[in-house]
Amino acid sequence: MKKDKKHTSILRFYPFTKGLRHNFVLALISIVIAVFANYMTPQVIRVTVDSVINDSPFNLPAFLTGWIESLGGRAFLRENIVLCALASLIFAVLSGVSTYLSRMNMAKGCEGTVTKIRDTLFSHIQRLPYAWHNLNQTGDIIQRCTQDVDLIRNFISDQMMELVRVTFLIVVSLGLMFAMNAQLALIAFIFIPIVVGYSLIFFFIVGDRFRVADEAEGTLTAIVQENLTGVRVVRAFGRERFEKDKFNKQNELFTDMWVRLGRVLGLNWGLGDLLSGLQVITIMAAGIFFVVNDSITEGEYLAFIAYNSMLVWPTRSLGRLLSELSKTGISSKRLFEILDAEPERDTENPVTPPMDRDIEFKNVNFSYGASGEVLHDINFKIKAGTTLGILGSTGSGKSTLTYLLDRLYELPEGCGEITVGGVDIRRIALDHLRRNIGIVLQEPFLFSKSFKDSISDGSDRHDLESVRRYARLAVIDDTIDSFAEGYDTQIGERGVTISGGQKQRVAIARMLMQNTPIKIFDDSLSAVDMETDAKIRESINQNVHGTTIIIAHRITTIMNADQIIVMDKGRIVQRGTHETLKDEDGIYKRIYDTQRSAT
CATH class of the missing domain: 1.20.1560.10 (ABC transporter type 1, transmembrane domain)
Incomplete structure (x- = not known):
């Protein structure tokens, strides 16, 4: 304190x-x-x-x-x-x-x-x-x-x-x-x-x-x-x-x-x-x-x-x-x-640029206080409208990248730069930045509301037809209909009355309904089975547009990404597409071979 x-x-x-x-x-x-x-x-x-x-x-x-x-x-x-x-x-x-x-x-x-x-x-x-x-x-x-x-x-x-x-x-x-x-x-x-x-x-x-x-x-x-x-x-x-x-x-x-x-x-x-x-x-x-x-x-x-x-x-x-x-x-x-604790503040004269632009990390270094450096010399670019897949072990700095992009943690001066359309995100108004970035976390938080209100939370639309559309994209519509009260079913505090996979799919539907130009899936399909995982990815690929960042441990979840980076100990150790990385000696190939042999 x-x-x-x-x-x-x-x-x-x-x-x-x-x-x-x-x-x-x-x-x-x-x-x-x-x-x-x-x-x-x-x-x-x-x-x-x-x-x-x-x-x-x-x-x-x-x-x-x-x-x-x-x-x-x-x-x-x-x-x-x-x-x-x-x-x-x-x-x-x-x-x-x-x-x-x-x-x-x-x-x-x-x-x-x-x-x-x-x-x-x-x-x-x-x-x-x-x-x-x-x-x-x-x-x-x-x-x-x-x-x-x-x-x-x-x-x-x-x-x-x-x-x-x-x-x-x-x-x-x-x-x-x-x-x-x-x-x-x-x-x-x-x-x-x-x-x-x-x-x-x-x-x-x-x-x-x-x-x-x-x-x-x-x-x-x-x-x-x-x-x-x-x-x-x-x-x-x-x-x-x-x-x-x-x-x-x-x-x-x-x-x-x-x-x-x-x-x-x-x-x-x-x-x-x-x-x-x-x-x-x-x-x-x-x-x-x-x-x-x-x-x-x-x-x-x-x-x-x-x-x-x-x-x-x-x-x-x-x-x-x-x-x-x-x-x-x-x-x-x-x-x-x-x-007296210092609140989040915008810089003087913050800007509100279009967010459907290229995202670039330039020489980014970051640490959580005295815990040591978490990210070191991170450089990559995401073309607008493309998908980036991020793979890496626990603690490799994958989620930290998204925290910095959403400014949940501020990137200190002198530690590199993160830009959207060439504009440093530290100059972008916080409300504008976060309204245009949708995030689904591995352990999503759901408020004690009905399915309908939970999915429409944060969106300007609250009609049942729109809610159903995004629920179908997240492959949760049939599951909700199976409940006695359907979309009016109360899901309980923190979503305690539904399974982990169901919570993740409700959170995905909620994020998709916000229709943000930048979408982040932070290992948000980890609790669903591989068949449902494939259905969700196919549904999103065919119906959802914008820049997408997918963090995952499953190769199948990110294999269709336009670009994949592999993180290890806060560094990017590999980058490319699935086709190039699966034949290249390194972490990606080892994980791919292990997961392929397990199926």
């Missing part, structure tokens, strides 16, 4: 909030109103105890004091004490409505933002190079796009606004407490830096342990995904016990990491609860002392206790939020490792 060289921060998700920021602003305003309403209730209690029930002067803003006096003052409120209860009820209703509006707007802003994040992630992954996908496990990518995105979602929907709310609560609580009694407020304040200090320590500890646990979960997901994908191989080779042991080992490692993380979080929360309890007891005892010494009134004491209770919870939550923020930071980093 490419390391992120930029500063990784949750703030980097800010651009994803575009068009939704008004929801977050409304949520913030609603939170402020809700906090204000919550903090007014203790003030109502204070005034009721001190200035209505008792005889202390009204300690209120001048306009409120004047309004009370105009109603009849303390005597009026004593006779209508229900008005004090009504004031508390009004603030409670205001708090409830504001909380609802806050949650509603936060939900809209959060879900919209996370939708954009998911869409951007998926779109970006689609544009990442084939080489990137080969270097990264599918299970780990899935885990990042699901659980890590969910952690970001939880942060935005709960933790982000909670952090704002908690900070605002602490500031307001301390402001009101200091306004009533600075000495008692100072005692309450002393606990805050202690809680925040130890929370910061756990912030870094939790972050490191969560990163390790998250990576372990990605590995576990990859094992499950790989097992389910290769379920037929697991069954065929009786690897159930091996796969189970491998999963159990990783699962135990994953569990152990989360248990260790749980110990740290438990210690964090336990210390926080202990300090919170000490703060409550300390303030209660100190408050009683101040009441006895007439430093504060009974009403102020009750209000102080209420505000301290409100202060304890957000202070305690601040510690937990910091630990959650640590996990969110790790998840954001893992997501931006994907988003």
